[in-house]
Amino acid sequence: MNRVASGIGSVLALTGLFWAVDAPTWLGWFIYQEQFIAAALGASLFISFCGGGVKSPDRANSRLLLAVVEMSPGLMGLAAGLWLCVRYPVLQADVIGNETEAIVLSVVLLALSLEACRRSAGSVLTIVFGVFFAWALFGYLLPGMLATKQVSLARLLPYLALDTSSVLGAPLMIAATTVVVFMFFGRILQNCGGAEFFTDLSSAMFGRYRGGTGKVEVVASALFGTISGSAVANVMSTGIITIPNMKKAGYTPQTAGAVEAVSSTGGQIMPPVMGAAAFLMAENLQLRYVEVALAALIPSLLFYISVFVQVDLEAAKRRIGGISAAELPRTGQVFRRGWFFLIPFVVLFTLMGMTELQAEPSVLLGVAAMLPFAFRVGYGGKRLSGRSLLKALKDTGRDAVDIIVICAVAGAVIGLLNISGLSLSLSLALAKLGEGNVLLLLVAVAVMCLVLGMGLPTTGVYLLVAVIAAPSLVQLGVPALAAHMFVFFFGCLSMITPPVAMAAFAAAHIAQTSPLQVAFTACRLGWPAFIVPFVFVFSPGLLMGGGLWVVTVSLLAASAGVWMGSVAFAGHLAKPLSHASRLVAVISAALLLYPFEATAVG
Incomplete structure (x- = not known):
């Protein structure tokens, strides 16, 4: 069954790539996108339930019975997804005449999606769905702003399964296409030595300087974040090398672990390839991905400036030197051996910046341009082969499953909010809570993101809060891009924020x-x-808005402010700082970061 799940994972990845470049249109096939994502959801449910294999008791009859029991949900999910794929045009055209069929499909797909989501992301999103489902059904009985429109169960269930504002909506479509494309890109890079190239490049460029092991960890994790897209995966991939090296060099265990955790978390907000939620943000805002990536550039650089400065000052405080030149690769040698890894990034941003081509075909063209070198040369003893290419497809399909089921359930929650009118009610309630005070509402939204982040991945946090809270911010005059970027940032920060980090x-x-x-x-x-x-939120220059002068002033002031704040946190410069000096640094940082009228909006 593991082999079957792997095969279906490969098909899931291939169809995602196929659909992402609009191949059906080229071939003259007329297929609704809802048919494709229904099949993708069914395949994901099968992999989720059957991809881990079946436990093997001693007795053959027990083994057979257990296999049937464990496989049944996956087979039901696959069958329901494929059935909806085939029957979607008929059901969409006449849902009333096929009400029973639509209800059965809805119950099966929702129940299995909720359980698959619980297995992969914990119970929080499942509980959120349950609360809003009950609210949508019985909310008309509640008083005041808590009241909802009356919706019958017979109307609600088909809506959740068939409507493009629910399960078969934009989040699931982005997960099954755009996210799959970038996951495949990351897997290709990993399979031909991309991770080793980025690590060697970081070592060659920064290893010789004070606190070299820490600086290598920061840069390597930031670069590796463009491949993995997951903070935890990033930590487990690079941390097994960088954390012991930092401890050996003289950093405390908590500092070594923290540098890796924070650097890996930053990989989700660092262009050119950000976390999955960034693609959902682009879809929600009807922007091209390149616009979202450019907007995130300055905030992500400020994030890494702070980490880099504090790693350097911690090294100065502990007198930690650089890595011996004999142990480091040479920058020129690293570039000569791995320069072709830059091809996909150059192609990606050239095509998206200078043409109307979307991110998905752009990155696939970049991968295609790199493939001859990946097959022929590779890096660090790794070369791409037919077998490793197939493995990349299998791994992409498996990696995408969690995101797909999370987006399916999040889409169902969004559908509940829309059909019941709760999204408008909650947005109005939040706006009233802020009482016209944008800062107060921002704090409330930040807390909401961090609390939800205790039990949800970034994608789930962003999807929920973007629907519930972002409209309230926009209503109070916050630019839509700033509002959604705010939610995205705080969704990512749950990865390092106690108590669940x-x-x-x-x-x-x-x-x-x-x-x-x-x-x-x-x-x-x-x-x-x-x-x-x-x-x-108040300074558009930090999101590349307001013209060159505003962007330049915002960048310089914020960079200086972040540097001063980092010095204050480190408590060290050329020598240990007194409490008074650190207070001065904090005040200076606050003044430099304050959005003056020259750059502020609102």
Whole structure:
């Protein structure tokens, strides 16, 4: 069954790539996109339930019975997804005449999606769905702003399964196409030595300087984040090398773990390839992905400036030197051996910046341009082959499953909010809570993101809060891009924010130290990510808005402010700083980060 799941994973990835470049149109096939994503959901449910294999009891009859029991949900999910794929045009055209069929499909797909989501992302999103489902059914009985439109179960279930504002909506479409394309890109890079190239490049460029091991960790994790797209995966991939190296050099275990956790978390907000939620943001705002990536550039640079400065000052405080030149690769040699890894990034941004081509075909053209070198040369002893290419497809399909089922359930929650009128009610309630005070509402939204992030991945946090809270911010005059970017940033920060900080916990396991100490240290290192989102809401220059002069002034002032704040947190410059000096640095940072009228909006 594992082999079957792997095969279906390959098909899931291939069809995602196929659809992402609009191949059906080229071939003259008329297929609704809802048919494609229904099949993708069915395949994902099968992999989710059957991809882990079947436990093997001693007796053959028990083994057969257990296999049937464990496979049944996956087979039901696959069958329901394929049935909806085939029958979608008929059901969409006459849902009333086929009401029973639509209800059965809805119940099966929703129940299995909820269980698959619970297995992959915990119970939070499942509970959220349950609360809003009950609210949508019985909310008309509630008083005041809590009241909803009356919706019958017979109308609600087909809506959730068939409407493009629900399960078969934009989140699931983006997950099954755009996210699959970029996951495939990352897998190709990994299979031909991309991770080793980025690590060697970081070592060659920064290893010789003070605190070299820490700086290599920061840069390598930022670069690797363009491949993995997951903070925890990033930690587990690069941290097993960089964290022991930092400890050996003289950094404390909690600092070594925190640097890895915060750097890996930053990979989701760092262009050119950001986390999956960034693609959903582009779709929600009806912007091209390149516009979202450019808007995130300055805030992400400020984030890494802070981490880099504090790593350097921590090294100065502990007198940690650089790595011996004999142990480091040479920059020129690294580039000569791995320059072709830059091809996809150059092609991606050239095509998106200079043509109307979308991100998906752009990145696939970039991969195609790199493939001859990946097959012929490779890096670090890794070359692409037919077998590793097939493995990349299998791994992409498996990697995409969690995102797909999360987006399916999140889409169902969005559908509940829309059909019941709750999205408008909650937005109005939040706006009233803020009482016209944008800052107060921003704090409430930030807290909401961090609380939801205790049990949800970034994608789930962004989808929910973007529907519930972002409209309230826009209603109070916050630009839509700034509002959604604010939600995205705080959704990412849940990875390092106590009490549940998955990236910090993963790093603490490698560093063999207290998870909470790592999480709190990571928050200190990544402090701009908690402050800069508030700043860019009022200062459009930090999101590349307002013209060259505004962008330049905003960048210089914010960079200086982040540097001063990082010095204050580190408590060290040329020598240890007194409390008075650190206070001066904090005040200076606050003044530099404050959005003056020259750059502010609103």
